[in-house]
Amino acid sequence: RKEVEQDPGPFNVPEGATVAFNCTYSNSASQSFFWYRQDCRKEPKLLMSVYSSGNEDGRFTAQLNRASQYISLLIRDSKLSDSATYLCVVNSDYKLSFGAGTTVTVRA
Amino acid sequence: NAGVTQTPKFQVLKTGQSMTLQCAQDMNHEYMSWYRQDPGMGLRLIHYSVGAGITDQGEVPNGYNVSRSTTEDFPLRLLSAAPSQTSVYFCASSRTVNTGELFFGEGSRLTVL
Numbered sequence: 001r002k003e004v005e006q007d008p009g010p011f012n013v014p015e016g017a018t019v020a021f022n023c024t025y026s027n028s029a030s031q032s033f034f035w036y037r038q039d040c041r042k043e044p045k046l047l048m049s050v051y052s053s054g055n056e057d058g059r060f061t062a063q064l065n066r067a068s069q070y071i072s073l074l075i076r077d078s079k080l081s082d083s084a085t086y087l088c089v090v091n092s093d094y095k096l097s098f099g100a101g102t103t104v105t106v107r108a
Numbered sequence: 109n110a111g112v113t114q115t116p117k118f119q120v121l122k123t124g125q126s127m128t129l130q131c132a133q134d135m136n137h138e139y140m141s142w143y144r145q146d147p148g149m150g151l152r153l154i155h156y157s158v159g160a161g162i163t164d165q166g167e168v169p170n171g172y173n174v175s176r177s178t179t180e181d182f183p184l185r186l187l188s189a190a191p192s193q194t195s196v197y198f199c200a201s202s203r204t205v206n207t208g209e210l211f212f213g214e215g216s217r218l219t220v221l
Contacts, residue, residue: 008148034208043198043212044151087150094158094205095166096141100150 003027004090006099013078013106020074021102023088033064033071036087038101044087047073078106110134114199114213121189121220129184129216131199139205140182141166142174144195145215151198157182158205189220 006023013019025033033050048055050062050071061074075082083106088099115130133140141156143166153166157176171193173185182201186193196217200210 004150006150032206032208036210043214044210045212046209049208089208091205091208094139094164095153095156096205096208096210097153097167098143098151100148 002099003092003097004088004099006088006102008100008102010103010105013104015078015080015106015108017078017106018074018076019078019104020072021086021104022070022072023099023102024068024070025088025090025097026069027090027092028066028069030090030092032091033062034089034091034096035060035062035071035073036089036098038085038087040085044098047086075104078104080106080108082106112199112201112211112213114197114216116216117214118217119219121186121218123189123191123220125189127186127189129186129197129199129218131182131184131213132180133182133201133211134180135201135203135211136179137201137203137211138179139203140176140199140201141210142172142182142184143198143200144168144193145198146195154184154197156205186218189218191220194218194220 035047036044038044085101142154143151155174
């Protein structure tokens with residue numbers, strides 16, 4: 001079983017829509033969680049950390065459910081510039097494990 | 109403001125050849141790591157280092173060696189290239205692993221024929 005699993009998508013949404021997707025992780029002892037964004041043929045970049053109580057950063061909301069071992073990302077009022085692959089990242093014992101990514105395409 | 113610098117950006121090798129991917133960071137980060145990214149597989153950790161003189165294996169270490177003689181540099185060596193090592197390689201660093209904020213290089217696209 002992969003340490004981190006994501007629905008690959010793609011999620012095709014119109015501008016202004018809300019899109020949400022999850023990521024599950026296998027190691028219950030994982031310490032910290034993050035969402036990264038990767039544009040086509042570019043390096044990944046940190047989007048936001050995920051805190052136990054949930055957190056927002058502008059139009060982005062991240063949630064953590066330790067009991068069910070998943071994290072989620074919700075994007076409100078989608079913009080064309082949100083089109084990217086979103087990578088779920090889990091920190092366990094000095095190792096950051098990446099999911100394969102969820103592709104989001106926002107259309108005009 | 110260089111950040112993480114990887115070289116070369118592109119490389120074509122023949123099976124059995126060896127090469128070194130260079131990685132340097134100028135942010136005085138303790139943690140450095142190498143990932144490979146393949147379609148549908150996401151980024152997989154090859155090796156990582158939590159400080160100079162300390163390295164450890166990640167998920168897919170076979171066929172690769174690393175060393176960390178200085179804080180700044182973390183080269184990845186392919187000892188005898190195989191077609192299965194065709195991939196995009198990313199070097200990344202962070203102040204500590206627990207911050208989760210990895211700074212990535214631009215990637216190195218390696219093709220092994």
